[in-house]
Amino acid sequence: MSEHGQNLVYELGGWEVDLVRRELRARGITVPLGRRAFAILAVLVQSAGELVTKDELMARVWPGVIVEENTLEVHICAVRKALGTDRETLKTSFGRGYCLVGDWTIRQTSTRANPMALDPTRILVRPFPANIPAAASEIIGRTAAVQQLHDSLRARRAITLTGTGGIGKTTLALEAARSLYTTFDGNCRYVDMDPSLVPSMVAAVLGFKPGSDEISAESVAREIGRKKLLLVLDNCEHVIDAAARLAEAVVLLCPTTSILATSREALRIEGEHIYRVLPLEVPELLQEETDAVLGKSAVQLFIARTKALDSAFSPDGENLRAIAAICRRLDGIPLAIEFAAARAAMLGPELVLSRLDTRFALLTGGRRTALPRHQTLRATLDWSYERLPGSERCLLRRLGVFAAGFTLEAAYAVVSDQGHAASVVLDGIANLVAKSLIILDGTAPTTRWRLLETIRAYALEKLAENDETERVARSGAEFLRDFIMPATHSSKAPPAGSDFR
Numbered sequence: 001m002s003e004h005g006q007n008l009v010y011e012l013g014g015w016e017v018d019l020v021r022r023e024l025r026a027r028g029i030t031v032p033l034g035r036r037a038f039a040i041l042a043v044l045v046q047s048a049g050e051l052v053t054k055d056e057l058m059a060r061v062w063p064g065v066i067v068e069e070n071t072l073e074v075h076i077c078a079v080r081k082a083l084g085t086d087r088e089t090l091k092t093s094f095g096r097g098y099c100l101v102g103d104w105t106i107r108q109t110s111t112r113a114n115p116m117a118l119d120p121t122r123i124l125v126r127p128f129p130a131n132i133p134a135a136a137s138e139i140i141g142r143t144a145a146v147q148q149l150h151d152s153l154r155a156r157r158a159i160t161l162t163g164t165g166g167i168g169k170t171t172l173a174l175e176a177a178r179s180l181y182t183t184f185d186g187n188c189r190y191v192d193m194d195p196s197l198v199p200s201m202v203a204a205v206l207g208f209k210p211g212s213d214e215i216s217a218e219s220v221a222r223e224i225g226r227k228k229l230l231l232v233l234d235n236c237e238h239v240i241d242a243a244a245r246l247a248e249a250v251v252l253l254c255p256t257t258s259i260l261a262t263s264r265e266a267l268r269i270e271g272e273h274i275y276r277v278l279p280l281e282v283p284e285l286l287q288e289e290t291d292a293v294l295g296k297s298a299v300q301l302f303i304a305r306t307k308a309l310d311s312a313f314s315p316d317g318e319n320l321r322a323i324a325a326i327c328r329r330l331d332g333i334p335l336a337i338e339f340a341a342a343r344a345a346m347l348g349p350e351l352v353l354s355r356l357d358t359r360f361a362l363l364t365g366g367r368r369t370a371l372p373r374h375q376t377l378r379a380t381l382d383w384s385y386e387r388l389p390g391s392e393r394c395l396l397r398r399l400g401v402f403a404a405g406f407t408l409e410a411a412y413a414v415v416s417d418q419g420h421a422a423s424v425v426l427d428g429i430a431n432l433v434a435k436s437l438i439i440l441d442g443t444a445p446t447t448r449w450r451l452l453e454t455i456r457a458y459a460l461e462k463l464a465e466n467d468e469t470e471r472v473a474r475s476g477a478e479f480l481r482d483f484i485m486p487a488t489h490s491s492k493a494p495p496a497g498s499d500f501r
Helices: 003-007 014-026 035-046 054-061 069-089 120-124 143-155 169-179 198-206 217-224 237-253 290-294 297-309 317-329 334-347 349-354 356-362 377-385 390-399 408-418 422-434 453-465 469-484
Strands: 090-093 097-100 158-162 188-192 229-234 257-262 273-276
Touching (some): 035 097, 054 069, 054 097, 069 090, 143 158, 143 169, 158 169, 169 257, 290 317, 317 349, 356 453, 453 469
Parallel strands (some): 158 257, 188 229
16 A cells, blocks of 8 residues: 555545545445445555554544444444455454455556546645545535535635525535535545534544644644635534634635635624525415426425435326425425425325424424434424524514514514613514524515514424413514504503614
């Protein structure tokens, strides 16, 4: 094995994966493996003839993540099964690790030019090899957004994708990173910000070994230095302060490194550009033409995910109208649509549509391997709600009583019993907009906001849990009455001299 092989991490670039696959095919081996199992095999092929310890395998296949040995063993079994008659070439050194015996040479068997147009050995010694996972399925409805991010990252060095939970921020960020692979010479690193020690997590993914020095945002930035790198920081909202400090340090100290972050709110750092991830396109309310409905990206996602679970599924007639209605009522949110599609594959679209009033009990079909917050629709919203301060939780759940949106005065009317000044209510609305839980209604002639239907259903559920439904609904109704009949002025209107304009 060459010295360069030792520098490989498991997340190989596309052409490097091809090299490993070609060597396997040359030996008559077909490898129907998942991503992690293939990663293990790739590392073993690169280290052929030499022992790879369990710790090294886990560090390279799950960089920065603590996993149990039995997880590794499960994937080793999958590799052995895929090797078929060659399974004996994978040797176990009990208590130590694994070795792939035989003469394994990574070679290009095709005369076609390397897609990177570069010497493979030059790529193998790059400072931060990519760990961007391959797309597991087709990315639907995001072609224009990927191109916009691709272009923006050529001109800007810090972009944060914001949007409500389940809107597809991570999917879009990873697809954009894949499109920029050659722009950054293959140096694209993905960091899931689940751990709370942000600088340590980033350092681990980048392969830094700082020794006795304390790991800080600045020390990570100094280590990166002037190396060309795209750093994808995913799920920043629950570690927003630490993520912001790290991202700003990198922007200020690393002139050739770019940051692509995902968060339900902006990082608010110098040089940051905000890209709001929009819902998928949904059919208009009275849109009946089959081609027009099928042309909407939300419908395309629903059908693709349903067919993946039921190959005989065919959208037509009544079920296509049901699919269109489901996509509208779920506001084009990709994660919610995927949950609904999973249920439709078993129950049919018409039944799913009829049960959407109980959507949080119905839409629970997340992937078993997904993070807990992405396994049910309720868990996705819990993730955001539980991180709000008490005053913003109160405001969000009370705003759920307004089915058609609300003005600042209306918001004040339903929280006036909390003793907040009008300016505090305005700040609360602004914060909820920043955290992607409220949206500004651009179709209204005056300043109005609204909650997406799914978020409103969640807010009403929380209102009931807090035993506030009747009282807040009455406050909202009294405000609307007095708005229509101003002569009967309500005591819940904002006080004279308040800062409403």
